[in-house]
Amino acid sequence: MNEPVPLNSGPLLQQLQDDTSGLSNRMLLSLAMAGLRVRLLRSAVTILSVVLAIAFLTYMGIAGSIERNVASSVVELERTFASNSDGDRNTSGTSSVTGALNDARVKHLNHEQAQDDANRMRFLLRRNGTSVETALSGSSTNTWLITMALLTCTVGVWNAMLMSVTERFREIGTMKCLGAVDSMVIKLFLFESAFQGLVGAIAGVILGLVVALTAAVLQFERFGWTRFPVDQLGKVVCMALIVGALLAVIGAAYPAFIAARMKPVDALRTEE
């Protein structure tokens, strides 16, 4: 237990300077968690805004990749188709030097299959209001859309954070009277928001993936599965998690800073 400082013995200032014990980070974390648990509804709203932002980001990332994969498959298949016919006619290139009859039949089958696939994918792309060329060019409208949506979500998260801090001004004022230092108030809110951001981001990634996959299967049938950008998955998920946590932390930083710098009297004067 921390020793009380008896005012009557010796210079108080010295004692204050010497006694550096304070709230541990672990305790701070458990305070933040307890606060989140009790304010479940409020934190759920904040988390929800992150979930939506990240789900959207993930969806756009994955859906764009699938479209691009499908389009490049078309190009690839058509190129092999073209080069195969070429090779049959003149070069009979290195790969088909040992080409036997069997090989040729298989090739022929694959050839037809490839042509069917390519045509089907072209059709599906067109049905979705795009084309091989547009999908490959990485349309700028998508980037624009993502940026706008992210900005909107940032403002939403910021608003949620601002609300959750301002409605606790009185509590902050009380905590300051009880001996909370400025940095503790800031850390408390940053811990809370980072946690909310991470939880929201994880939920958002899952939601985004599910929606992207469902949409892909609906739009591109089996190609939605087979052209799923597995290689992009890690990148997209990592980015979504980082952006989610950042969104929340950046949203909370300013109000937390304001709350921490507030004179106790101003914080206490606000209505509960």
Added chain:
Amino acid sequence: MVDHDDTISSPASSSNLVDDSVDEQRTNDPCLGRAELVEYARDKSVVVSIGDVSRTYRVGGEVLHALNHVSLDVYAGEYLSIMGPSGSGKSTLFNMIGGIDTPTQGDVMIRDVAFSKLPRRLQARLRNRCIGYIFQTYNLVPVMTASQNVMLPMLLGGADKKQAAQRAAALLAEVGLDHRLHHRPDELSGGQQQRVAIARSLANDPSIILADEPTGNLDTKTGEQIIKTLSDMSRQRGVTIISATHDHKMLSVSDRVVTIRDGRIDNIELRDQLHIEIGSIEDHVPAVAESGIGEVNHE
């Protein structure tokens, strides 16, 4: 006794020789030269020294003097009541002493430390270690249980969680709430919440407890019980209490009563004087007769 000019300078560094400081800086003090007050101060050490403190608010171009050159020494272990009608500046003074607000002019010294000149980190530490706060509106943290509320100042001071929980339980038992440890404030009555606040204010064994109209939101009977609990527990521990009130029942437990009016100290009375001057108080405040003053007579 205090000799570190290098750090925070304290021109009126606390001294047991109250007479000196009276001569130096207490020109507005109505107790200046009053023999019984000088006698009262003898052998007492100063815990809080309010030195010519003013606090002005600027409201729509007009300057409002909430506190107007107030000087006052508070002595270790006394129960000081600050009386005055609503709007007279009690809360403003409370905020000044507790370092919740900063004076426009003048300084509040807690022992040898000028609050407003401390770095914010040390201000927080001073509040945590040395001062207990009790508010009219209780100000418990709404999302925490009674026990967690009492633990909070200890945890903020770096105490171990288990020990803090034990101490919180003991303090809550002392204020008669051992059966309400895990209730949240909204599950407690006003009187019970204020009991939790008393327990919380004592959590770190402070030397000073500041109470701003602790009974203001309570009915008469509950208010009396709260005052009794507060004064009993602080007497046992030798804690100095500074309590703002406009409730005359508070007078019965006070050692000294400071009346402020329009931001100035109007009068200072000792407990013994209260019944001598009862006639004059009665003139000003008719309600006194049936409330607390009668009890003072017995003592």
